Amino acid sequence: MRDKDRQLQFSDVNDDIVRSLVVTGKNYYIALVTAIFVTLACFFFPWFYQLNYGIGAAGMNHPNVWGTYLASFIFWIGLSHSGTLLSCVLHITNSGWRKAMYRSAEAMTLFSLMVAVTMVLVHVGRPWFIHWAAPYPNQMELWPNFRSPLMFDVMAITTYLTGSSIFIYMGSIPDFAAVRDRTTGWRHHLYVLLSLGWRGSDKEWHRLGVAYTFLAVLTIPLAVSVHSIVSWDFAASLVPGLHQTIFAPYFVVGAIYSGTAGIVTVMFVLRKYMNFEHYITKLHFDNLGKLLLALSLLWSYINILELFTGWYSGTSTEYEQLRYKLTGFYAPLYWEMILFCAVAPLLLISNKFRNSFVPMLILSIAINIGMYTERFLIIATTMSRQYLPETWRVYVPSLVEISILVGSIAMFVTLFLLFVKIVPSISIYEVKETMETPKSKKGDAEWQATR
Amino acid sequence: MNFIDRFVSSWQKFRKPATYEDFDYAWTMSIDLDRCTGCSACVTACQAENNIPIVGKKELAKGREMQWIRIERYWEGEYPNAKLKFIPMLCQHCDAAPCETVCPVSATYHNQDGLNTQIYNRCIGTRSCAVYCPYEVRYFNYNDHHWDSPLEQQLNPDVTVREKGVMEKCTFCVQRIRQAKDHAKDDGRRRVREGDVQPACVQTCPTEALVFGDRKDANSKVSKSLNDPRAYHVLEDLNTSPSVVYLKKVDADA
Numbered sequence A: 001m002r003d004k005d006r007q008l009q010f011s012d013v014n015d016d017i018v019r020s021l022v023v024t025g026k027n028y029y030i031a032l033v034t035a036i037f038v039t040l041a042c043f044f045f046p047w048f049y050q051l052n053y054g055i056g057a058a059g060m061n062h063p064n065v066w067g068t069y070l071a072s073f074i075f076w077i078g079l080s081h082s083g084t085l086l087s088c089v090l091h092i093t094n095s096g097w098r099k100a101m102y103r104s105a106e107a108m109t110l111f112s113l114m115v116a117v118t119m120v121l122v123h124v125g126r127p128w129f130i131h132w133a134a135p136y137p138n139q140m141e142l143w144p145n146f147r148s149p150l151m152f153d154v155m156a157i158t159t160y161l162t163g164s165s166i167f168i169y170m171g172s173i174p175d176f177a178a179v180r181d182r183t184t185g186w187r188h189h190l191y192v193l194l195s196l197g198w199r200g201s202d203k204e205w206h207r208l209g210v211a212y213t214f215l216a217v218l219t220i221p222l223a224v225s226v227h228s229i230v231s232w233d234f235a236a237s238l239v240p241g242l243h244q245t246i247f248a249p250y251f252v253v254g255a256i257y258s259g260t261a262g263i264v265t266v267m268f269v270l271r272k273y274m275n276f277e278h279y280i281t282k283l284h285f286d287n288l289g290k291l292l293l294a295l296s297l298l299w300s301y302i303n304i305l306e307l308f309t310g311w312y313s314g315t316s317t318e319y320e321q322l323r324y325k326l327t328g329f330y331a332p333l334y335w336e337m338i339l340f341c342a343v344a345p346l347l348l349i350s351n352k353f354r355n356s357f358v359p360m361l362i363l364s365i366a367i368n369i370g371m372y373t374e375r376f377l378i379i380a381t382t383m384s385r386q387y388l389p390e391t392w393r394v395y396v397p398s399l400v401e402i403s404i405l406v407g408s409i410a411m412f413v414t415l416f417l418l419f420v421k422i423v424p425s426i427s428i429y430e431v432k433e434t435m436e437t438p439k440s441k442k443g444d445a446e447w448q449a450t451r
Numbered sequence B: 001m002n003f004i005d006r007f008v009s010s011w012q013k014f015r016k017p018a019t020y021e022d023f024d025y026a027w028t029m030s031i032d033l034d035r036c037t038g039c040s041a042c043v044t045a046c047q048a049e050n051n052i053p054i055v056g057k058k059e060l061a062k063g064r065e066m067q068w069i070r071i072e073r074y075w076e077g078e079y080p081n082a083k084l085k086f087i088p089m090l091c092q093h094c095d096a097a098p099c100e101t102v103c104p105v106s107a108t109y110h111n112q113d114g115l116n117t118q119i120y121n122r123c124i125g126t127r128s129c130a131v132y133c134p135y136e137v138r139y140f141n142y143n144d145h146h147w148d149s150p151l152e153q154q155l156n157p158d159v160t161v162r163e164k165g166v167m168e169k170c171t172f173c174v175q176r177i178r179q180a181k182d183h184a185k186d187d188g189r190r191r192v193r194e195g196d197v198q199p200a201c202v203q204t205c206p207t208e209a210l211v212f213g214d215r216k217d218a219n220s221k222v223s224k225s226l227n228d229p230r231a232y233h234v235l236e237d238l239n240t241s242p243s244v245v246y247l248k249k250v251d252a253d254a
Helices: A010-022 A026-053 A068-092 A102-123 A127-133 A149-180 A185-194 A202-235 A247-273 A282-313 A316-327 A331-349 A357-383 A399-422 A428-434 A441-450 B003-014 B041-049 B057-061 B098-102 B128-132 B174-186 B200-204 B221-226
Strands: B027-032 B069-076 B083-090 B108-110 B116-118 B210-214 B244-247
Touching: A010 A149, A010 A399, A010 A428, A026 A399, A068 A102, A068 A149, A068 A202, A068 A247, A068 A357, A068 A399, A102 A127, A102 A149, A102 A247, A102 A399, A127 A149, A149 A185, A149 A202, A149 A428, A202 A247, A247 A282, A247 A357, A282 A316, A282 A331, A282 A357, A316 A331, A316 A357, A331 A357, B027 B083, B027 B221, B041 B069, B041 B200, B098 B108, B098 B128, B200 B210, B210 B221, B221 B244
Parallel strands: B027 B244
Antiparallel strands: B027 B210, B069 B083, B108 B116
């Protein structure tokens, strides 16, 4: 181990990051096995049961036909929003602090999107026919319904998934090459494949830079559109409380908010357990904290606006919806959400708070709990109070639903644990860009002499 | 016709507004609330005609009842001046149906008779149509249902038994409409006449509160009831243009 106080050098970066891939401790295996086990036991087993029994295994009932599965879907899509989007925005604005964290943030995007897609499979009644929602040529000449917001969803999510996987992969090519040159055995063969014959010539760097910026510009509107479209699933309906024009920005802001909180959590874990103290520093937490604060204020504003629109509409259905949301069956959850997502983040005003790791971790987890609650409430409060009072009924998630939610988190953790051992979780080449050029006194003098 | 003309003409066909004027029929039901006694005979008839499963005590407690037509009850006032009002609620076969736009696989669509139809074997069970329906008349099969022997013997052979994960709802007894159209064709008539076809609920209604017919036929009973001063649509302000018209109950005390 090198001295902690020594200035980081280029070779250290390679050492540290290759070490994070190659050297694996006992704790990692314990975590991986646990995560896989929980995924199987809490996600796949109940899902299998539900496939056999029908959606009745969940707690949904007649007016509440949507439940936690859809809430989880929105939650995971939301979590996916910050990674790639933030990485792109910060890349275009030339923010140096992005470089140490963007790889794992983008991985978070990718994996939460994958989990979101599995949540769709869990949600629909007959997932074995889910491909019917995709436009593919078939002998029946049947097409999906192009007017349906759900159909737009399929398009938007597949595009976003493709775009963000290309983005993360392209940004990793030079790193794969760097790791390729430092590893042996099966890893070497894997990275030979993944690095696509990268040699590091000027031409290659140039091409990479152009393509990377191009993709970054392309991905930003894509990310914004994805969650807008998810919000149209709701806003295009006539249901009081959902039929609102504010929904697209509301969802996008909420998504970036929960995603940024997710990045804070992931950064904390990486820093602590992968020994990246030199790379992920207080600076990152400070900047992410400022971002979170801004987002929380924006989110609170939109929430107030939502209440205002309901009140301003002056219709009995919207009034009932407001009354039910603020004081009804789900009101404790509503106030919990306000506490976690609007009040608690105000702590971020304090410099000291932003610069301390453990409080930031706790806050980021609280925000994500609050944001899950928000997604749940969007569905549960509106579904149970629609136009005809005869049909009003509350909805409580069943054990199967809760188990599948826990399992989906475990699935995300599993994917992430596999990722940190295969892909360099901190960008080797971009971190080097932020460091000072290496010089030895003697070499420097010689180099000067040749000029 | 060259390609562009063909494209434009089929595009225009596709862009036809939701209120169809040139459909073969515009099946309509009128419900006279002054005549309705709330006896629930229509509910039972529908259950028998359309193979609607009896979900059982346990599922009913969870709120997963299946009734394509239901009697909604509303209490007004406090005891002893309480009043009970009821209204039969079934699929309104809206001409501008929100459920039709949202289905990603077009499992629900408007057919040439002006009916809002549900294709069971195309349904993938996103349940979004049930959310989009403001009348809450779409019912989801939360699990497979079975009929204890010998009850399976009484299943209607003209109607599918739906599997789990599929949405279902009132069809205006589309199987009977189909049959009436076939008979009309066999008899050499071009159109189904008034009274040739009745859904099970209409047929069974003892007070004739429910009347079924073609809105395009100006002399039919339903066409006349549309002009009745008591006529109204439920949740009319949502602009779904429903095909079920209600005749208001005239309350002597009010």
